[in-house]
Amino acid sequence: xxxxxxxxAAAALVLAATGCLTPxxxxxxxxxxxxxxxxxxxxxxxxxxxxxSGISAFAGASGVKPRIVVYYSPWNNPFAASxxxxxxxxxxxxxVQLEPRGVAxxxxxxxxxxxxxxxxxxxxxxxxxxxxxxxxxxxxxxWYSWGAGRTSPATFVAAWRHIxxxxxxxxxxxxxxxxxxxxxxxxxxxxSQWWPGAAWVSWVGIDGYFFRATDSFGSVxxxxxxxxxxxxxxxxxxxxxxxxxxxxxxSQIDGLFAGVSAQRLAGVVWFDQxxxxxxxxxxWRLEDDPAALAAFTAAAAAYxxxxx
Numbered sequence: 390x391x392x393x394x395x396x397x398a399a400a401a402l403v404l405a406a407t408g409c410l411t412p413x414x415x416x417x418x419x420x421x422x423x424x425x426x427x428x429x430x431x432x433x434x435x436x437x438x439x440x441x442s443g444i445s446a447f448a449g450a451s452g453v454k455p456r457i458v459v460y461y462s463p464w465n466n467p468f469a470a471s472x473x474x475x476x477x478x479x480x481x482x483x484x485v486q487l488e489p490r491g492v493a494x495x496x497x498x499x500x501x502x503x504x505x506x507x508x509x510x511x512x513x514x515x516x517x518x519x520x521x522x523x524x525x526x527x528x529x530x531x532w533y534s535w536g537a538g539r540t541s542p543a544t545f546v547a548a549w550r551h552i553x554x555x556x557x558x559x560x561x562x563x564x565x566x567x568x569x570x571x572x573x574x575x576x577x578x579x580x581s582q583w584w585p586g587a588a589w590v591s592w593v594g595i596d597g598y599f600f601r602a603t604d605s606f607g608s609v610x611x612x613x614x615x616x617x618x619x620x621x622x623x624x625x626x627x628x629x630x631x632x633x634x635x636x637x638x639x640s641q642i643d644g645l646f647a648g649v650s651a652q653r654l655a656g657v658v659w660f661d662q663x664x665x666x667x668x669x670x671x672x673w674r675l676e677d678d679p680a681a682l683a684a685f686t687a688a689a690a691a692y693x694x695x696x697x
Contacts, residue, residue: 419563421591422482422519424624428649429656430689431457431484433629438472444479447661450676453689457521457658459484459629464492465505468512477518484521484567484628484658488533489548494525494540498547503555510559519563523628524552526569527596529578537578549585565591569628572597573613580616592655593617594628599645600668602635606648614652627657631673632681639684646688659685 430453434443438460448454458476460469462485473483492502513520525535528545535545549568556564568590570580575597584590595617597609614625627649632641649657663677664670675682 417517419514419517419561420519421563421565422521425456425655428654428692429456429482429626430693431455431459431481431656431658433459433658433660433662435662438469441472441475441479443661446676450682451689452686454479455481457482457484457626457656459486459658461486461488464489464502468509468516470512470516473516473518473520482519482521484523486526486569487522487524487552489525489535494535494544494548498544498551500551506552506555507559510556510561513556513564514559514561517563519565521565521567521592522556523567523569523594524549526594526628527571527576528583529573529576529580530571531576531578537576542578542582545583546585550589553585553589567592567594567626567628568623569594569596570613570617571595572609573616574609580613581620584620587621587623590621590623592624592626593621594626596629597627598630598660598669598673599632599635599641600671601633602637602641604635604641606644610648610652614654624655625652626655629658629660631660631671633668633671633673634678638678638681642681642684643688646692650692 432444432447432455434447436443437458444455444458458481460472460483462469464487468485476483489497496502525545525548527533528536530536531538534540553566566589568585570576570583572595573580595610595613597613599609610627617625630645632638632645635641645657659675660673661675663672663674665672675685
């Protein structure tokens with residue numbers, strides 16, 4: 390007598406042969422974010438990933454449709470798949486800044502967080518669309534537990550490579566690995582010692598802000614870009630930036646976009662948050678300043694037109 394299990398197995402083989410049971414990921418190969426033919430303008434809104442409303446408001450006010458949306462993910466938090474799906478529905482890539490707060494990078498490198506990382510990687514792969522991931526951003530600065538003076542460059546590199554290895558083993562081929570440094574004008578540690586190597590990095594990100602009216606694209610980013618180009622030819626994204634409430638804010642916004650365009654960078658992400666806590670944590674929101682908002686709209690339109 391033929392058992393039902395045998396029949397089921399035979400049926401499954403037939404269906405698989407015809408493609409009916411072929412998993413989604415095998416029908417649609419996972420791919421990372423492509424190097425853009427036209428520039429990407431992105432935004433961080435403090436409500437993400439719990440809410441999309443801030444991003445919608447930003448797009449409505451500025452007339453700029455973000456192609457990258459950022460959220461900061463505390464260690465052990467799962468991948469925000471619903472937010473990523475909403476972003477994809479709005480033609481935007483999600484950029485996840487993985488922050489190793491409360492965990493030693495040596496432990497990560499030794500496999501102590503592998504269960505969490507595998508779960509995160511599985512969720513990213515199941516999402517199926519390109520995702521940008523950055524781990525331990527601004528490590529060349531001194532203000533984070535994973536940064537200069539608190540964690541050695543060798544330990545950071547070991548943790549970075551281990552994380553990438555876990556994701557690759559999980560089949561998360563849709564990840565673009567964004568190695569994100571702080572502008573060297575605001576950091577105290579050489580960049581190259583934190584570099585995991587070209588085999589472990591897809592793109593390079595730079596964070597930097599216009600704090601004063603005397604700041605320019607060249608003074609904020611120029612030396613950092615030049616330094617990176619001595620050891621990497623990867624696409625560069627300005628991953629976090631804004632212009633403070635300076636007396637020359639509108640022209641500085643124009644200069645930001647002009648500099649990104651002149652350097653042929655992959656894009657720029659505006660940090661749209663009102664921090665209001667001194668020189669280094671100003672009110673970066675465009676919606677609080679109509680003149681700055683108009684300057685951003687015009688500069689972004691020109692930038693997209695030139696590069697588009």
